[in-house]
Amino acid sequence: MTTPSRSAAPLLELDRVAKAFGSHVAVEDFNLAVAPGEFISFLGPSGCGKTTTLQMIAGFLAPSRGTIRLEGRDLTSVHPSKRGLGIVFQSYALFPHMNAAENVAFGLEMQRIGKAERTERVRAALAMVGLAAYEDRHPRRMSGGQQQRVALARALVIRPSMLLLDEPLSNLDAKLREEMQIELRQIQRNLGTTTILVTHDQTEALSLSDRIVVMSKGRIEQIGTPQDTYERPASAFVAQFLGKTNDFAARIEGGSPARIVAGGWSAPAPVGLRGPVTISVRPERIGFAETGLPARVAARIFQGNHWLFQCETECGPAIVVRPNDGAGQPGEGETVRLAWRPEDMSLSAGAAA
Amino acid sequence: MSAAATTALPAAAPAAVPEPRASRAPLWLILPAVMLFVGIVLVPLAMTVLLSFHDWGQYKGIEPVLTLKNWQEIATDPYYAEMFGRTLRIALITTLVTALLGTPEAYILNRMSGRWRGLFLLLILGPLLISVVARTLGWALLFGGANGLANKLLMSLGLIASPLPFLFTETGVVIALVHVMMPFMVLSVWAALQRLDPQVEHAAMSLGAGPLTIIRRIVLPQVMPGVLSGAIIVFSLSASAFATPAIIGGRRLKVAATLAYDEFLNTLNWPLGAAVAVLLLVGLILIVVGANALVERRYAEVFR
Amino acid sequence: MSRNGPLALAFHGLFVTFMLAPIVVVCLVAFTPEGFLSLPTNGFSLRWFRAIADYPEFVHAFWVSLGLGALSSLVALLFAVPAALALTRYKVPGRGALQALFLSPLMIPHVVLGVAFLRFFTALSLGGTFLALLAAHIVVVFPFAFRLTLAAAAGLDPALERAAVSLGAGGFTLFRRVTLPLILPGVVSGWALAFIQSFDDLTMTVFLAAPGTETLPVRMFLYIQDNIDPLVTSVSACVIAVTMAFLVVLDRLYGLDRVLAGKGTD
Numbered sequence: 073m074t075t076p077s078r079s080a081a082p083l084l085e086l087d088r089v090a091k092a093f094g095s096h097v098a099v100e101d102f103n104l105a106v107a108p109g110e111f112i113s114f115l116g117p118s119g120c121g122k123t124t125t126l127q128m129i130a131g132f133l134a135p136s137r138g139t140i141r142l143e144g145r146d147l148t149s150v151h152p153s154k155r156g157l158g159i160v161f162q163s164y165a166l167f168p169h170m171n172a173a174e175n176v177a178f179g180l181e182m183q184r185i186g187k188a189e190r191t192e193r194v195r196a197a198l199a200m201v202g203l204a205a206y207e208d209r210h211p212r213r214m215s216g217g218q219q220q221r222v223a224l225a226r227a228l229v230i231r232p233s234m235l236l237l238d239e240p241l242s243n244l245d246a247k248l249r250e251e252m253q254i255e256l257r258q259i260q261r262n263l264g265t266t267t268i269l270v271t272h273d274q275t276e277a278l279s280l281s282d283r284i285v286v287m288s289k290g291r292i293e294q295i296g297t298p299q300d301t302y303e304r305p306a307s308a309f310v311a312q313f314l315g316k317t318n319d320f321a322a323r324i325e326g327g328s329p330a331r332i333v334a335g336g337w338s339a340p341a342p343v344g345l346r347g348p349v350t351i352s353v354r355p356e357r358i359g360f361a362e363t364g365l366p367a368r369v370a371a372r373i374f375q376g377n378h379w380l381f382q383c384e385t386e387c388g389p390a391i392v393v394r395p396n397d398g399a400g401q402p403g404e405g406e407t408v409r410l411a412w413r414p415e416d417m418s419l420s421a422g423a424a425a
Numbered sequence: 426m427s428a429a430a431t432t433a434l435p436a437a438a439p440a441a442v443p444e445p446r447a448s449r450a451p452l453w454l455i456l457p458a459v460m461l462f463v464g465i466v467l468v469p470l471a472m473t474v475l476l477s478f479h480d481w482g483q484y485k486g487i488e489p490v491l492t493l494k495n496w497q498e499i500a501t502d503p504y505y506a507e508m509f510g511r512t513l514r515i516a517l518i519t520t521l522v523t524a525l526l527g528t529p530e531a532y533i534l535n536r537m538s539g540r541w542r543g544l545f546l547l548l549i550l551g552p553l554l555i556s557v558v559a560r561t562l563g564w565a566l567l568f569g570g571a572n573g574l575a576n577k578l579l580m581s582l583g584l585i586a587s588p589l590p591f592l593f594t595e596t597g598v599v600i601a602l603v604h605v606m607m608p609f610m611v612l613s614v615w616a617a618l619q620r621l622d623p624q625v626e627h628a629a630m631s632l633g634a635g636p637l638t639i640i641r642r643i644v645l646p647q648v649m650p651g652v653l654s655g656a657i658i659v660f661s662l663s664a665s666a667f668a669t670p671a672i673i674g675g676r677r678l679k680v681a682a683t684l685a686y687d688e689f690l691n692t693l694n695w696p697l698g699a700a701v702a703v704l705l706l707v708g709l710i711l712i713v714v715g716a717n718a719l720v721e722r723r724y725a726e727v728f729r
Numbered sequence: 730m731s732r733n734g735p736l737a738l739a740f741h742g743l744f745v746t747f748m749l750a751p752i753v754v755v756c757l758v759a760f761t762p763e764g765f766l767s768l769p770t771n772g773f774s775l776r777w778f779r780a781i782a783d784y785p786e787f788v789h790a791f792w793v794s795l796g797l798g799a800l801s802s803l804v805a806l807l808f809a810v811p812a813a814l815a816l817t818r819y820k821v822p823g824r825g826a827l828q829a830l831f832l833s834p835l836m837i838p839h840v841v842l843g844v845a846f847l848r849f850f851t852a853l854s855l856g857g858t859f860l861a862l863l864a865a866h867i868v869v870v871f872p873f874a875f876r877l878t879l880a881a882a883a884g885l886d887p888a889l890e891r892a893a894v895s896l897g898a899g900g901f902t903l904f905r906r907v908t909l910p911l912i913l914p915g916v917v918s919g920w921a922l923a924f925i926q927s928f929d930d931l932t933m934t935v936f937l938a939a940p941g942t943e944t945l946p947v948r949m950f951l952y953i954q955d956n957i958d959p960l961v962t963s964v965s966a967c968v969i970a971v972t973m974a975f976l977v978v979l980d981r982l983y984g985l986d987r988v989l990a991g992k993g994t995d
Contacts, residue, residue: 130627130631132627152630152631153630153632153635154633158631159627159631161627161628163624165622165624165628166625166628167625167628167643168622169646169647178629178642179632182632182633182638226628226632230632451815451816451818451819451821454811454812455811455812455815455816455821457811457812458809458811458812458831458871459827461867461868461871462871465846465865465867465868466830466833466837466868468849469842469845469846469849470837472848472849473841473844473845526744530740530741533741534741536733536737537733545745546986547976547977547985548748549744549745550985550986551973551976551985552748552752553989554929554976555969555972555973556928556945556946556965556968556972557931557946558931558946558950558953558965559755559949559965560751560752561751562949562957562961562962563750563751563752563753563754565957566751566754566755566758566766566957567750567754569766569957574754574768601751604747612986612989616986661836664838665838666932667840667931667932667935671954672953682838682840685840685841685844686840686843686936689847689936690936698844702838702840702841702844702845703841709838710836
């Protein structure tokens with residue numbers, strides 16, 4: 073797995089980093105170079121090693137193998153309190169006995185920054201997250217969203233070389249989470265702070281990141297832009313984890329040129345493949361057409377801005393999503409034909425699982 | 426000596442909606458316990474308060490008349506001022522020492538790995554349930570005059586030149602009381618430490634705080650309510666302790682509890698003993714309630 | 730990252746030594762072969778444990794303590810369980826005052842309770858009787874039984890009882906088949922804690938006990954008042970052993986810190 077080359081020297085490098093707890097391998101062979109200003113997400117299910125990796129960067133865990141370099145400097149022997157990273161914790165970890173302003177000021181006090189400058193920067197940081205009026209408020213008297221903002225201000229006010237976010241939005245309700253995503257993205261763009269976000273929420277990763285690191289069972293499955301990972305998943309795991317996908321059992325039929333055939337649907341086959349293959353297509357990339365894979369609509373579900381169809385085909389079950397654009401839609405029990413563009417599918421050898 | 430005297434009650438769950446036919450259930454469920462307490466706690470206490478206003482004489486015994494004689498004696502005789510002063514002093518010093526030693530120990534315990542933590546928690550909290558008589562006997566053996574082990578140890582370490590008197594001294598009483606009370610303090614601070622978000626120390630570290638700063642600025646302020654409530658428990662139990670001052674302090678070093686015992690079972694001046702006991706009770710209630718109110722007001726903003 | 734430094738461990742070592750020293754000393758002296766107080770330097774001996782049998786007052790006091798502890802904690806539960814269930818299940822007027830009343834023996838110094846009980850039971854002509862001791866102990870250990878039961882009952886999901894009711898259970902069946910099994914850990918640890926409190930109490934009991942109803946702590950205390958010899962250390966060692974066994978079981982079953990903090994068991 074190689075990362076796309078960047079023009080600037082990387083800010084953070086992880087070189088074959090691994091972490092084992094006893095015999096359990098939490099992270100294995102982790103390689104990543106983060107460019108200045110980049111927004112990276114570590115995405116994966118719980119237990120995939122994403123938080124462990126973040127804790128190694130922060131210094132709360134020591135890697136079993138490999139090196140982590142920040143601005144070219146080996147971090148191995150640098151104490152967490154000397155790394156100068158801004159961290160937002162899943163629980164926010166605000167100091168409950170200090171009010172918002174005292175929380176934000178703490179990091180500046182540790183840097184022995186004078187009172188005048190401190191007050192000024194604390195005020196600016198709280199204003200940036202929209203909490204200018206909440207300086208005297210204690211964390212327990214703030215909503216989850218407000219606490220989140222204080223935690224963000226506290227991490228950013230020290231002007232960290234990097235911002236590490238550990239599932240920062242997972243404790244917020246859906247609507248607030250969406251608002252915070254937009255705000256987080258804006259603040260990050262404005263400040264240009266290099267950021268790593270740990271999340272299990274694919275939407276969050278897709279909407280915020282420059283690049284996504286998809287992880288599973290301690291290994292990197294794919295590194296790429298949100299579009300790349302979504303459109304061209306490097307593995308079945310990535311395809312399944314990032315959005316829904318349909319797997320159709322198909323085969324390559326000989327002759328020249330060879331064709332790939334799934335029931336009544338066919339397209340020119342890429343060279344090199346033979347025999348049974350699996351076609352993966354996103355539900356929203358399948359349309360109803362005059363010709364194509366015959367399917368029976370088993371269920372039709374209205375979901376507001378789109379329709380969802382569960383279909384049965386000779387190549388396996390299919391889920392189709394069509395926008396609710398006012399056009400007539402096939403009803404349950406009707407027979408339709410499914411079609412998609414060859415560039416919207418990915419192929420793998422062997423029969424569908 | 427009662428365990429975990431004033432630890433906060435767990436909040437009762439929101440009352441379930443009762444079934445209609447059982448709506449009178451609480452009365453006959455609670456009434457037996459209420460009657461038990463009214464009959465065997467409130468009535469005896471009221472009788473004791475009344476007793477403290479009765480008269481007593483060497484030959485006539487208790488006379489059920491109303492008089493302030495006992496209270497006047499306590500208020501004017503310097504013997505009682507000295508005795509209550511000693512009681513207060515012993516309780517205060519014991520509280521202070523327990524807090525100063527118990528708080529760091531609870532913090533150290535909390536940082537240990539699971540298995541060790543369980544073992545040491547058992548060793549430190551366990552003595553709470555062991556008979557106070559047995560524990561104090563141990564101190565009596567350790568102190569036992571010039572031949573006591575404590576003195577032998579201190580002398581062999583070169584810390585002291587000649588044996589220190591522990592038995593029948595306030596120092597000895599305080600040391601044994603600290604031992605008896607320590608589990609309450611550790612338990613109280615331990616409970617406060619359990620409520621700490623473990624990520625908070627990491628957060629402080631990431632902001633550049635060193636270990637001492639983290640303890641002073643982050644951990645200590647948050648466990649302070651635990652230390653204070655532990656201190657209130659230790660103080661009230663020390664001020665009313667009986668076994669330890671009786672065994673270590675002997676007959677000369679009287680505190681409130683041992684004096685009440687003497688008046689009741691040796692001198693047989695029950696009204697005077699009752700007055701001493703009532704004064705101890707009222708004084709302790711005032712101090713404990715006042716201290717609780719102060720602590721709550723101080724921390725209301727931070728910890729609801 | 731969360732390791733203790735050498736200084737902290739040194740402090741910890743001294744602290745644990747301080748906490749264990751008197752207990753260890755009592756147990757060691759109990760094994761002395763000498764006729765006087767000394768640490769067993771030339772060999773261990775069980776002579777002072779055998780000597781307990783020749784001193785019937787200790788044996789009798791032990792049985793009194795055992796019976797008193799078992800009986801008083803059991804009766805306390807009979808009062809405490811219904812009260813705790815009522816307080817957690819129904820809107821009881823004056824809930825706070827009731828709880829304060831039930832926990833009051835924790836706040837009232839035991840010496841005051843002893844004085845009050847002595848006055849009360851003497852007035853009833855019950856002074857020095859086992860009945861008086863039993864009544865006093867029931868009240869004094871009640872808070873321990875009550876608090877752990879209350880915590881267990883408060884932690885009980887009310888939906889469980891509603892589910893049982895919807896399935897046709899009612900009255901005593903509901904209590905026996907659903908409620909009691911669910912709060913049993915709290916009830917049992919409440920009983921154990923109450924037993925130990927009764928078994929250990931000196932301050933209150935010393936006012937009430939008379940020859941014949943002396944409990945073990947009272948007998949030990951009065952014995953120590955006269956003189957300290959290896960006999961009382963061997964008795965103490967037995968008491969410590971019994972308590973330790975209880976303690977390890979409690980800790981294994983429910984966790985000692987939770988039992989002592991009254992936090993219930995779920």
